[in-house]
Amino acid sequence: MTVSLAVPDILVARAQAGDEEALEALYRAFETPVYNLARRMLKRPEDAEDVVQETFLEVVRNIKQYRGEGHLWGWVRRIASTKALMRIRRDQIRATEPLDDEPGKPGMHVGANIDLERAFEQLSETSRAVVWLHDVEGYTHEEIAEQMGKSVSFSKSQLARAHARLRRMLDIDAGEAGGTHA
Amino acid sequence: MMHCTMEDLGALRAGEGSVWARRHITTCDICQKEQELLYQRVAQLKALPALRPSRDRWPAVQAVIRAERSRKRRTWTWTGSLAAAAALAGILLLQPSTGQHGQLHAELNQAKQQSATLEDSLQQYDIDGRVLSGHAAAVVADLEDRISAIDGSLALQNGFTQDVETRDAALIKLWQERVGLMRELVNAHVTRARYVGL
Numbered sequence: 001m002t003v004s005l006a007v008p009d010i011l012v013a014r015a016q017a018g019d020e021e022a023l024e025a026l027y028r029a030f031e032t033p034v035y036n037l038a039r040r041m042l043k044r045p046e047d048a049e050d051v052v053q054e055t056f057l058e059v060v061r062n063i064k065q066y067r068g069e070g071h072l073w074g075w076v077r078r079i080a081s082t083k084a085l086m087r088i089r090r091d092q093i094r095a096t097e098p099l100d101d102e103p104g105k106p107g108m109h110v111g112a113n114i115d116l117e118r119a120f121e122q123l124s125e126t127s128r129a130v131v132w133l134h135d136v137e138g139y140t141h142e143e144i145a146e147q148m149g150k151s152v153s154f155s156k157s158q159l160a161r162a163h164a165r166l167r168r169m170l171d172i173d174a175g176e177a178g179g180t181h182a
Numbered sequence: 183m184m185h186c187t188m189e190d191l192g193a194l195r196a197g198e199g200s201v202w203a204r205r206h207i208t209t210c211d212i213c214q215k216e217q218e219l220l221y222q223r224v225a226q227l228k229a230l231p232a233l234r235p236s237r238d239r240w241p242a243v244q245a246v247i248r249a250e251r252s253r254k255r256r257t258w259t260w261t262g263s264l265a266a267a268a269a270l271a272g273i274l275l276l277q278p279s280t281g282q283h284g285q286l287h288a289e290l291n292q293a294k295q296q297s298a299t300l301e302d303s304l305q306q307y308d309i310d311g312r313v314l315s316g317h318a319a320a321v322v323a324d325l326e327d328r329i330s331a332i333d334g335s336l337a338l339q340n341g342f343t344q345d346v347e348t349r350d351a352a353l354i355k356l357w358q359e360r361v362g363l364m365r366e367l368v369n370a371h372v373t374r375a376r377y378v379g380l
Binding site for chain 1: 187188189191192193216219220223224226227228230232233234235236237239240242243244246247250251
């Protein structure tokens with residue numbers, strides 16, 4: 001999803017002055033992109049909703065410190081991705097990548113022709129976060145590594161593993177190279 | 183024949199591929215196809231529709247904002263009423279505390295002490311750092327508003343020129359109301375902390 005969210009400066013100024021209507025207008029402007037970002041990274045919808053709430057509380061508490069450097073969405077997105085990654089870290093068990101596709105689980109086994117969205121949902125939260133932040137939001141591996149508190153090579157290998165898994169789940173015939181692109 | 187790994191393809195996409203991978207991809211149809219599929223997957227991910235929350239969290243956010251503002255106001259009022267109470271205590275100390283007046287004085291101090299203890303209890307909970315449901319935030323905000331109103335009355339009461347016993351009786355009533363509300367506020371936070379497993 002490409003996001004282009006232009007927020008009038010006057011609205012930001014009113015929000016910085018504590019105007020509740022302006023704060024709600026900001027919430028309405030960013031609610032869906034923040035939820036979408038969090039939901040793509042996290043498996044549970046209620047976790048993503050919590051991230052929306054936590055993100056906006058942080059926005060409200062710190063909006064006075066926003067100096068207009070860079071796009072407001074970039075600032076909000078950074079807060080949201082940090083909150084989502086904190087949730088993933090808080091419960092690492094949920095983020096554990098299965099060693100291989102779980103046999104018998106619908107949509108998981110090789111050969112099932114599932115769509116990309118469903119395949120993406122099967123990934124661990126860590127993999128989802130890396131794929132989404134890198135491929136969709138355009139974060140660099142360095143930025144992802146910093147936010148996750150991991151190394152750049154961790155981010156790169158997570159991305160490669162995630163794509164290899166997506167590739168297997170999508171069961172796209174790659175001819176003779178079937179087993180070599182893992 | 184050796185082909186590019188997914189890491190190789192990712193590196194090529196980022197313009198960081200090894201010399202071998204850069205050469206290989208120009209001559210290998212299989213790896214070219216695999217790279218094209220990678221580009222397609224990324225394009226498809228970018229094109230996924232936006233997911234929307236099923237519940238509106240603004241009321242909960244708004245309730246927390248109001249509660250925090252109320253808490254800030256209360257802190258200021260509380261500081262003011264503390265200063266006024268300290269001044270009043272100075273005056274009372276100069277007066278003999280005997281008979282009914284002495285008893286009122288003791289009750290007043292007891293209520294203040296209970297209130298201070300409950301304020302300390304509240305510090306155990308991370309009041310600003312946790313997600314509250316809309317209902318819980320509204321309950322907390324309401325209690326804090328009522329405490330804030332009492333603090334305002336306490337500050338005003340301290341400034342009234344009236345006889346000492348009438349003033350002390352009014353102060354005790356207000357402080358006791360404050361203690362009751364503080365207890366409810368602490369209970370609200372205790373219940374929430376239990377619910378989230380803290």
